[in-house]
Amino acid sequence: YGLNDYRDQALLDFRLQSEMAAIFGGGAVAGENFIDPKSNKRKLHMRGVLDFDIQNIMKTEADEGVDAFLNRAMEELFAVNNGSSERLLLYGAGFATALANSKWWQKQLEANKTEMKWGVTWKMVESNFGSLRGIMDPALSLTGEYSNCALVIDPAHVRLVEQVALQERKLDLVSAGIRNSKDIVLEESITLELTNPKAHGLLVL
Numbered sequence: 001y002g003l004n005d006y007r008d009q010a011l012l013d014f015r016l017q018s019e020m021a022a023i024f025g026g027g028a029v030a031g032e033n034f035i036d037p038k039s040n041k042r043k044l045h046m047r048g049v050l051d052f053d054i055q056n057i058m059k060t061e062a063d064e065g066v067d068a069f070l071n072r073a074m075e076e077l078f079a080v081n082n083g084s085s086e087r088l089l090l091y092g093a094g095f096a097t098a099l100a101n102s103k104w105w106q107k108q109l110e111a112n113k114t115e116m117k118w119g120v121t122w123k124m125v126e127s128n129f130g131s132l133r134g135i136m137d138p139a140l141s142l143t144g145e146y147s148n149c150a151l152v153i154d155p156a157h158v159r160l161v162e163q164v165a166l167q168e169r170k171l172d173l174v175s176a177g178i179r180n181s182k183d184i185v186l187e188e189s190i191t192l193e194l195t196n197p198k199a200h201g202l203l204v205l
Helices: 003-024 026-030 066-079 093-099 103-110 138-142
Strands: 056-059 086-091 114-117 120-126 131-136 149-153 158-172 182-194 201-204
Touching: 003 138, 003 182, 056 066, 066 103, 066 201, 086 093, 086 138, 093 138, 093 149, 103 120, 138 149
Parallel strands: 056 201, 086 131
Antiparallel strands: 086 149, 114 120, 120 131, 149 201, 158 182
């Protein structure tokens, strides 16, 4: 385990923090709201798609099984909007546990159908209303309260706004007389915009 491994791990952690900021807002990453740099008093919360964009929030009803809930959710997500016939399903660890008790989901997994897209291996699942690309997302579990949730995203209706592209700056701290090291600072600023809010959803168990 060498220096390059530490650099790779730092990059993965950086991208995970960026993903969490885009989904949940800046407060979810920092653990608390930000302070306005002008007044040093007023608290701010950086924008996240869960806070502002997603309009379909579906929760399980009393005595409703996982299969019945998923069927109802898929109907609402696919049938009542002009979204795509294929969506992404990003779920937390708690939601994954519930899926293990779903006969419909397990039957789909028996087909062992996977597909590589965007550098990710997705589980391909077919419903009567449309197709799903499913994968467990660590970002949902790390926030705690979203572990039992799943995000349904229509990739055709997502726009990535890139204020600052991913870049690195090398700091020569030796020449500056600070310490005997040469550090690298990663920088990136992105925002996700959902262009058809009703095509996406949050499933809550």
